[in-house]
Amino acid sequence: MTTVVAGADTRVTVTSATTSASTVTENLNSADSLYNQFITLMVAQVQNQDPLNPQDGTEYVTQLAQFAQVQSTENMVTLLNNNAIMMDNLQVLTTADLVGQTVSVRTDSLDADGETTYSGSIELTSASNTVTLQLTDQQGNVTSIALGSQSAGMVDFEIDTAALGLDGSYTMAVLLDEGQSYTPDIMLSGVVEMVSIPSTGGSSVLTINGVGDIPFYEIASFGQKSTNS
Incomplete structure (x- = not known):
């Protein structure tokens, strides 16, 4: 929300910032967030580079590969955690059937x-x-x-x-x-x-x-x- 207060010689704008729930819960250190930040910075750097002395594209490719590896590792950790939870639930169901056996x-x-x-x-x-x-x-x-x-x-x-x-x-x-x-x-x-x-x-x-x-x-x-x- 923006409020404008006008005076004789001054004009002051007061801005009230609101933060969405998705922004609050977003993990800025996650692989996806870091990847998005890198892409944004890379695009800005490409757009503002010296056309007479451009950056070496190999460096961008290497960094992209590193971020892809980080994402893959994070996804694997998530998958392993989900499998561990599933195995725990399966063990609970299995052992519950043992009562009386x-x-x-x-x-x-x-x-x-x-x-x-x-x-x-x-x-x-x-x-x-x-x-x-x-x-x-x-x-x-x-x-x-x-x-x-x-x-x-x-x-x-x-x-x-x-x-x-x-x-x-x-x-x-x-x-x-x-x-x-x-x-x-x-x-x-x-x-x-x-x-x-x-x-x-x-x-x-x-x-x-x-x-x-x-x-x-x-x-x-x-x-x-x-x-x-």
């Missing part, structure tokens, strides 16, 4: 309720004449489950917490023959009771019966192994 997770802990029989497996990379699953409670008491001589591969086990009198939190470990220096992976099966989505982002957290809270990526397998021969 049985999964196997890699873990060395057991939350026993004194009633449930838990099943799992141990992955042996080599044969062992003796395989023993040890469960240690918070007071240091140890309960051993002998699994006998086993070949390399997956060794199944069951933990009958009622028969063994197990109730509370336990740490699981595997004892092998002397000379076996590696630590076998322990997989424990349980029913997914709840799925939590961290407010800060990242992997979904599954609350599994007998296991507790486990990140989604710790799942070793989905579904329950069939007992049919």
Whole structure:
């Protein structure tokens, strides 16, 4: 809006500038904005250059190529961010369907309720004449489950917490023959009771019966192994 105030010897023009919403939200440091500014400056420079001593066009081409590369990089970053958001949403949908399902997770802990029989497996990379699953409670008491001589591969086990009198939190470990220096992976099966989505982002957290809270990526397998021969 422009207001004109006239006097005897003076004429004052007062201009009220308004800024559009698009101008306020425009990112002047974005690749598109910088590219537009460069084109404007380049056109002005070409129009006002000395016709007897013109600028080398190679420089303009080089700068245009650099801006095009910046735009391409910015577009790629935007695409990667969108893909990350899409993958997070897909993970949420996938993990939500796991509630009530049985999964196997890699873990060395057991939350026993004194009633449930838990099943799992141990992955042996080599044969062992003796395989023993040890469960240690918070007071240091140890309960051993002998699994006998086993070949390399997956060794199944069951933990009958009622028969063994197990109730509370336990740490699981595997004892092998002397000379076996590696630590076998322990997989424990349980029913997914709840799925939590961290407010800060990242992997979904599954609350599994007998296991507790486990990140989604710790799942070793989905579904329950069939007992049919």
